[in-house]
Amino acid sequence: MTPIVLPTAPAAPLVDPFGRAISYLRVSVTDRCDFRCVYCMAEDMTFLPKRDLLTLEELDRLCSVFVGRGVRKLRITGGEPLVRRDIMSLFRSLSRHLGSGALDELTVTTNGSQLAKHAADLAACGVRRINVSLDTLDPDKFRRITRWGDLAQVVKGIDAAQAAGLRVKINAVALKGVNEDEIDDLLVWAHGRGMDLTLIEVMPLGEIQTHRADQFLPLSAVRARLSERYTLDELDQRTGGPARYVRVAETGGTLGFITPLTHNFCESCNRVRVTCTGKLYMCLGQEDAADLRAPLRASEGNERLEQAIEEAIARKPKGHDFVIDRRRQRPAVGRHMSVTGG
Ligand code: SAM
Numbered sequence: 050m051t052p053i054v055l056p057t058a059p060a061a062p063l064v065d066p067f068g069r070a071i072s073y074l075r076v077s078v079t080d081r082c083d084f085r086c087v088y089c090m091a092e093d094m095t096f097l098p099k100r101d102l103l104t105l106e107e108l109d110r111l112c113s114v115f116v117g118r119g120v121r122k123l124r125i126t127g128g129e130p131l132v133r134r135d136i137m138s139l140f141r142s143l144s145r146h147l148g149s150g151a152l153d154e155l156t157v158t159t160n161g162s163q164l165a166k167h168a169a170d171l172a173a174c175g176v177r178r179i180n181v182s183l184d185t186l187d188p189d190k191f192r193r194i195t196r197w198g199d200l201a202q203v204v205k206g207i208d209a210a211q212a213a214g215l216r217v218k219i220n221a222v223a224l225k226g227v228n229e230d231e232i233d234d235l236l237v238w239a240h241g242r243g244m245d246l247t248l249i250e251v252m253p254l255g256e257i258q259t260h261r262a263d264q265f266l267p268l269s270a271v272r273a274r275l276s277e278r279y280t281l282d283e284l285d286q287r288t289g290g291p292a293r294y295v296r297v298a299e300t301g302g303t304l305g306f307i308t309p310l311t312h313n314f315c316e317s318c319n320r321v322r323v324t325c326t327g328k329l330y331m332c333l334g335q336e337d338a339a340d341l342r343a344p345l346r347a348s349e350g351n352e353r354l355e356q357a358i359e360e361a362i363a364r365k366p367k368g369h370d371f372v373i374d375r376r377r378q379r380p381a382v383g384r385h386m387s388v389t390g391g
Contacts, residue, residue, distance in 0.1 A: 062119030063358065065331075065365035073289060073320035074120045076112060078105075078136060079128040080325055080388055084160050085196035086184075088222055088251050088264050089386050092196060102325045105139045107345055111323060114351050114358065116146050121153040128325070131163035140174040147175040158182065158220070162198065164206025172213040180247075181207055182220045185228045186238055194227065211242070218245040218305075225266040232271055233278070240302030247292055247305030252334075255385030268306045275304075289319035309334070315368030321361075324388055329361050334369020336384075 063071040081096050082089075103111065112123055123143060130136060146152035157171065158180040171179065183203060185191050191200040210217050219239045223229060232248065239246040248271060251264045275281065280298035292305040315332075322330045327342030339361035344353035 060118055060355075063115075063362045065362050067316075067365070067367055069318055069365070070119060071115075071319060071321055071362060071365075072120055073122045073124070074112065074115045075124045075126055075320060075322045076108060077127050077322065077324050077388065078108060078125055078130045078139065079133040081132060082127060082129040082160070083132050083162050084129065084198045086182075086198075086222075087194055087196065088224065088261075089255075091256065094385075097326060103327050103342060103345070105133075105135060105142075107327070107342075108139055108325075109142045110351075111327065111341060111345060111354070112143055113146070114354055116151050118355070118358070122156070123152060123154070124156050124158060126158040129160050129162065130157055131159050131167055137167060137170050137174070140171060140176065144174040154178070156180070159206075160195070160198065161203035161206040161210075165202070165209040168206065168209040168213040168215060171210075172215055176215060178216040178218065179210060180218045180220050181210070182222075183207075183235075184221045184224065185231055186234055187231070190228070190231075194224070207242075207244075211244075216244075217242075218247060220247050220249055222249045222251055223266040223268060223271055224251065224264050227264070229266055229271065232275065236275070236279075236297065236302070236304065237300065240297065240300035243302075245303040245305065247307060249307040250309060252309055252386070254333075255388075268308045272306060287317065289317050309369070318365075318368075321365070329358065331361055331365035332369050335366050337364065337366065 065071065079102065085092050085094070116123070125136075125140070127133070140155065143152075143155055147155055155174065155176055156178055157176060159182070161181040161183065164181070181203070184194050186200070188200040191198055207217055219235070221228065221232075221235055223232065228235075236246055248268055250266070250268050251261060253261045272281070279300075281295040281304065282298060284294040284296055284303065286294045286303075291307045291309050293308070294303050294305045296302075297304050318332075322333065323341065324330070327340065327345060328338040329341050330338045339357055341354060341357055344357040347353050
């Protein structure tokens with residue numbers, strides 16, 4: 050890879066019409082995944098032809114332009130990011146922005162299946178914290194939820210990540226009638242291993258084979274149940290995203306709640322998402338997107354690309370309007386989570 054060298058003085062930061070500065074970019078590096086989680090994908094997904102994907106060099110260039118315009122945190126996601134061939138070369142290349150101080154954090158969201166192989170390399174690239182998605186500790190249930198996943202392999206990956214010195218946060222989607230009786234066990238397990246736990250409400254993204262209303266478990270109910278047994282002390286910790294955090298007095302660990310359906314979190318939104326084909330989504334819950342691949346490929350210079358980014362940020366919406374409604378048979382947003390990443 051021939052890396053772009055960033056100018057020493059940062060160019061004008063990206064600020065949307067509501068005064069929100071864009072400091073966080075999530076990049077989906079592939080739409081493919083080695084799992085087929087029931088709430089995320091249909092079993093027979095059709096994936097993008099490889100030629101439509103941005104190359105790793107193009108992804109590096111795109112990320113670097115955002116970093117040059119004030120993005121301080123980069124999250125690599127997917128699909129499953131660690132199944133993309135040679136993905137570590139992207140991490141290695143992006144890590145130069147950590148070295149230069151232009152970037153505060155380079156991180157990844159993964160299902161953990163390939164972590165045993167990559168954990169040490171991620172740590173060597175300056176990754177300090179990672180999110181691992183895990184919804185159950187029961188191997189059979191894990192197989193049913195992920196359709197194809199192997200719990201033991203994921204736990205091995207988490208072991209490797211911790212051994213490499215990475216801080217691990219577990220993300221679990223709360224699923225009605227599936228893992229709602231296991232939230233306690235997940236909490237005790239995660240906190241017992243020194244990992245934070247964040248619970249996520251199912252979001253209506255993409256057609257799957259089940260109705261969302263059958264999966265949806267409001268976290269307000271989970272929290273009420275947990276607070277009968279645990280002391281949950283509100284934390285001030287804010288990430289500009291939908292998560293709210295509490296400290297669990299009995300375990301000493303942090304518990305997060307991501308509640309896009311029961312809370313509005315848009316006023317502090319600091320993030321945008323790029324797909325593996327170079328589509329920029331200004332909001333996870335809206336369809337509007339800007340194509341960055343054409344301006345990226347149009348010339349070697351970045352002027353057109355920066356202009357396309359600026360125009361897109363100028364139409365970042367104030368917020369989303371997710372609804373899960375039994376009467377409405379279509380998802381709020383047509384694309385799956387695997388397109389834009391978590
Ligand atoms: N493969 C990686 C992983 O498993 O973390 C990254 C991509 S995955 C799409 C990111 C996160 O989105 C995972 O935690 C997954 O559980 C969550 N997710 C997928 N579909 C979702 C949905 N419809 N509602 C809420 N969370 C969802």
